[in-house]
Amino acid sequence: MSLAEDARAAVRDRPVLLAALRAGVVNYTAAARALADDVDGDTESVATALRRFAETLSERTVDSRDVRVTMTSGVGIASEGADDPVLAVGGVALAPGAGSLTAVLATGEVDAAALAHVLGRLDAEGAGVRAAGLAGEALAVAVERRDGPDALRIAEDALASVPTRDGTDADG
DSSP: OOHHHHHHHHHHTOHHHHHHHHHTOOOHHHHHHHTTTTSOSOHHHHHHHHHHHHHHSOOOEEEOOOEEEEEEEEEEEEOTTOSSOSEEETTEEEEETSSSEEEEEEEESOOHHHHHHHHHHHHHHTOOEEEEEEETTEEEEEEEGGGHHHHHHHHHHHHTSEEEOOSOOTTO
């Protein structure tokens, strides 16, 4: 692969760097140094490759979602076949009345981008997410009970501004 291809691949392995390039907030020399183990080239050449790659990226826009966000307390790991689980993955279910977690549920226009954005915002706020999932028109995130009210507020705020892109990035 060429230096430019190596740089693009290394950036795609680091979603935070890709987001920063897209937002135009990167110190290219520092980013090139950070990629030194993955991209074979001198710092200035890698920085130039990053600048050129950034020019091909579409800008992120934000999309407000039509969702209803609610909170359910007392959620935990339920026995097999629990009625009305909040979240079920691989045979493990979280259901009301089974524990000390709080589930934040968003129903409506939700997708993987919405889940990723909510999880990123919760992580930035230090909320310990214990479980999360998405199916159909429902998104669920379980946190410790004391984090429930903050998680609800964060999820509502995050879903009001989910980053999107138009899909016109060069080179995929």
